[in-house]
Amino acid sequence: KNEVEQSPQNLTAQEGEFITINCSYSVGISALHWLQQHPGGGIVSLFMLSSGKKKHGRLIATINIQEKHSSLHITASHPRDSAVYICAVRFSYDKVIFGPGTSLSVIP
C-alpha cells in the first residue's frame, strides 16, 4: 500500500527558530509537492520536487529519492508561517496521495 507519512504532526516554535518538517513515502514516485494550507483552507503550492533541493526565500525543500524522504525547512520562522504544511506525493500510477499534514504554530 502506498503511504505518505509526515512528522511531526504538530509543532510549536518560537519566532526566529529553524523549523524542519519531514515527509516519508513507501514506494518510488514521480514528484513530491509541499503545500501550505492556511486556517481558512486556502492552499498555496510551495515546492515541487523530483530530485535535489529547492530554495525560495526562507523556505528550503530537499528530497532524497533513495531514502524516500523529503524535508521542508523554514529559516528564521515568523508567526505568519503558522499554517498546516502538507506533503503530496505523486506515484507512478498517476495519482497524488497527500500526507496528513503538520500543523505549525510560530509564537512571537
Place this chain on the structure above:
Amino acid sequence: GAVVSQHPSRVICKSGTSVKIECRSLDFQATTMFWYRQFPKQSLMLMATSNEGSKATYEQGVEKDKFLINHASLTLSTLTVTSAHPEDSSFYICSAKQGMFAFFGQGTRLTVV
C-alpha cells in the same frame, strides 16, 4: 510557472441547491485534472479523475450522480455538487497534470446551510 485557478474560493449555498466549482489551467493544457476533498481535521482525498472529452473516473464511495464532473476543454474542468446537503460542506481542491507534474488550485470552501 504553471498556474491553476480555482473559483470560487468560498461559497455558501442553501441545502438542496447545486454549486459549480471551476478549475482552470491558465497557461497550459491539461488533459487530466483531479478533484480532491478534505474533511475537517483529515487529509485531502481523491474524489475523481477527470479526462478531457471523456467521462470522469470516480473513486470508490464517491457518488457520481451527486458530484458531476465535466472536462469539456483542455483548460477547464468543473465539479458540480448537486442537491447539496450540509454534509457536503467541505474543502474541495483540484489539480491539473502537465507531464510528470501536478499543479494545484487554491481550493474552494463550500458551506451548505
